[in-house]
Amino acid sequence: MHKKLVKKLVIYYLLSLILLCSSFAFVFFTNQHPELPLLVFIFFGCVVGMAILFLNIGIGHFVYHDSKSRGMNCVLWTLAAIFVPYLIGIIIYLVVRTPILIICPACGAVSPHMASFCAKCGHPLQSRCTQCHASLRDTDIFCPNCGARVNPVADHQ
Numbered sequence: 001m002h003k004k005l006v007k008k009l010v011i012y013y014l015l016s017l018i019l020l021c022s023s024f025a026f027v028f029f030t031n032q033h034p035e036l037p038l039l040v041f042i043f044f045g046c047v048v049g050m051a052i053l054f055l056n057i058g059i060g061h062f063v064y065h066d067s068k069s070r071g072m073n074c075v076l077w078t079l080a081a082i083f084v085p086y087l088i089g090i091i092i093y094l095v096v097r098t099p100i101l102i103i104c105p106a107c108g109a110v111s112p113h114m115a116s117f118c119a120k121c122g123h124p125l126q127s128r129c130t131q132c133h134a135s136l137r138d139t140d141i142f143c144p145n146c147g148a149r150v151n152p153v154a155d156h157q
């Protein structure tokens, strides 16, 4: 999983680098005068380009994983966030993104982030403390709210 992600990032990085290099080559060949101001311009262009590149990697990385965990089209939203100019893509994404979804282990239906039971079959989606009814994570052995020992048998009620 982690290896796959690194591979994806490397491919994206190389693609952006090729794009960046080709655009600078274009600028260089259209300005055939090897003067100092041009070199300064290219240097600053490179710095700005690299900054934008790293910013895009960060945004792309965030949107890809965030949209995936929300059951949205992760490829489409990542491309929109990166390629729509002036951060409009990422702003639209942040506005329209759906809440994190829970997939029912019994029937596979998706429910909103805060749901305690599946809307389709009634299967409990979050285990709760038998003492104080605080919601528990799967890994909890003791209730983080009241300290009672978690009894997995008592979850189905």
Ligand SMILES: [Zn+2]
Binding pocket: 104, 105, 106, 107, 108, 109, 118, 119, 120, 121, 122, 123
């Ligand atoms: Zn269900």
Ligand SMILES: [Zn+2]
Binding pocket: 129, 130, 131, 132, 133, 134, 143, 144, 145, 146, 147, 148
């Ligand atoms: Zn408790």
